[in-house]
Amino acid sequence: MAPTIDEAERSFSGKRVLITGAAGFLGSHLCLRLSKAGASVTGADNLSVARPDWASLASQNGFETVPLDIRHGEEVRRGMAERSPEVVFHLAAVANPRACKQDFPLAFDVNVVGLENILRHAPATSRVVFMSSAAVYGAPERLPIDEGHPRKGSDPYSVTKIIGEDLAGSYKRNYGRSVAIVRNFNTFGVGQAGDYIVPQLIRQALTEGRMELWDPSTVRDLMYIDDTIDALVQVAASEDAGPINLGTGRGTTVGDLAAMIGRKVGGSLPIVDLKKKVVGSPALVSDNGRLQRLGWSERVGFEQGVDRTITWSRAQLAGAKA
Numbered sequence: 001m002a003p004t005i006d007e008a009e010r011s012f013s014g015k016r017v018l019i020t021g022a023a024g025f026l027g028s029h030l031c032l033r034l035s036k037a038g039a040s041v042t043g044a045d046n047l048s049v050a051r052p053d054w055a056s057l058a059s060q061n062g063f064e065t066v067p068l069d070i071r072h073g074e075e076v077r078r079g080m081a082e083r084s085p086e087v088v089f090h091l092a093a094v095a096n097p098r099a100c101k102q103d104f105p106l107a108f109d110v111n112v113v114g115l116e117n118i119l120r121h122a123p124a125t126s127r128v129v130f131m132s133s134a135a136v137y138g139a140p141e142r143l144p145i146d147e148g149h150p151r152k153g154s155d156p157y158s159v160t161k162i163i164g165e166d167l168a169g170s171y172k173r174n175y176g177r178s179v180a181i182v183r184n185f186n187t188f189g190v191g192q193a194g195d196y197i198v199p200q201l202i203r204q205a206l207t208e209g210r211m212e213l214w215d216p217s218t219v220r221d222l223m224y225i226d227d228t229i230d231a232l233v234q235v236a237a238s239e240d241a242g243p244i245n246l247g248t249g250r251g252t253t254v255g256d257l258a259a260m261i262g263r264k265v266g267g268s269l270p271i272v273d274l275k276k277k278v279v280g281s282p283a284l285v286s287d288n289g290r291l292q293r294l295g296w297s298e299r300v301g302f303e304q305g306v307d308r309t310i311t312w313s314r315a316q317l318a319g320a321k322a
């Protein structure tokens with residue numbers, strides 16, 4: 001039987017874990033969770049898109065941070081040799097599809113060359129979890145999207161993730177490495193910045209009293225950050241090589257999301273339909289049967305996740321004003 005999330009978490013006690021992209025949204029939460037579970041955590045990042053509170057998070061929670069640019073093989077080799085991690089979570093990336101489109105060479109260097117450096121220099125016996133994306137599927141032929149769906153993504157971000165998956169698969173097949181490929185759908189929550197849909201709508205609702213949508217009918221599979229971290233821990237604790245969809249299996253239209261945020265923030269706020277074509281797929285919903293078979297189920301969930309994110313965003317905005 002698959003281990004529960006508590007059992008999976010306990011299996012990390014005393015383990016040496018290296019997390020790349022540690023100062024980012026997902027990485028910072030993973031560092032916190034695993035250091036609380038008793039792992040010996042090293043958070044590696046070049047701080048190109050770091051959380052502003054990263055340094056204080058690390059010092060308050062007592063895990064090691066190391067400056068590391070994954071594009072530089074020698075830096076990666078040294079970092080791995082000095083720490084000899086048993087588990088590597090590879091989350092570092094140019095993670096914003098728009099940023100990838102603006103600078104494809106950078107995206108390639110970080111998302112492809114950087115990943116190859118990680119695979120090459122991680123200890124041969126380590127378990128490596130590579131964070132790919134549902135973007136690899138491109139425009140879906142069917143919903144929900146199972147892992148057997150063709151990979152048709154062709155924008156620069158998707159292409160770097162598709163090549164990354166093939167690299168990881170090749171290291172597994174040719175060198176017997178324990179690599180897991182995870183395809184994340186949409187994670188949201190406390191600590192997420194930038195122009196992603198949930199923080200953007202909450203910010204607009206709180207500061208402008210209205211929300212602007214490119215296309216309210218766009219469907220996304222939205223998972224709260226704590227549930228995503230549960231999934232990563234369960235994947236790492238398993239021997240599954242994936243690819244594994246990391247999604248809730250539930251589609252929410254952006255229009256419904258905005259209406260919900262409006263109700264929670266202050267009655268029903270006006271929603272402006274900009275009637276623009278969205279970047280990326282019009283609809284993404286996961287078939288998450290494989291993830292569930294690893295013992296995963298949602299613990300926080302969508303509604304409570306949105307509540308927590310609104311509370312955090314209010315505090316952030318109040319702090320910025322003070």
Ligand SMILES: NC(=O)c1ccc[n+]([C@@H]2O[C@H](COP(=O)([O-])OP(=O)(O)OC[C@H]3O[C@@H](n4cnc5c(N)ncnc54)[C@H](O)[C@@H]3O)[C@@H](O)[C@H]2O)c1
Binds near residue numbers: 025046070131132186
């Ligand atoms: N957030 C989501 O919903 C989502 C969805 C699908 C896939 N993903 C994937 O999950 C991973 C984490 O995403 P996130 O939302 O936390 O992104 P993020 O941008 O918050 O974090 C990425 C981190 O990588 C670091 N980084 C960038 N270039 C680096 C380099 N050359 N060397 C070392 N570190 C570098 C950045 O400084 C940043 O801290 C990424 O691989 C992303 O593609 C995320």
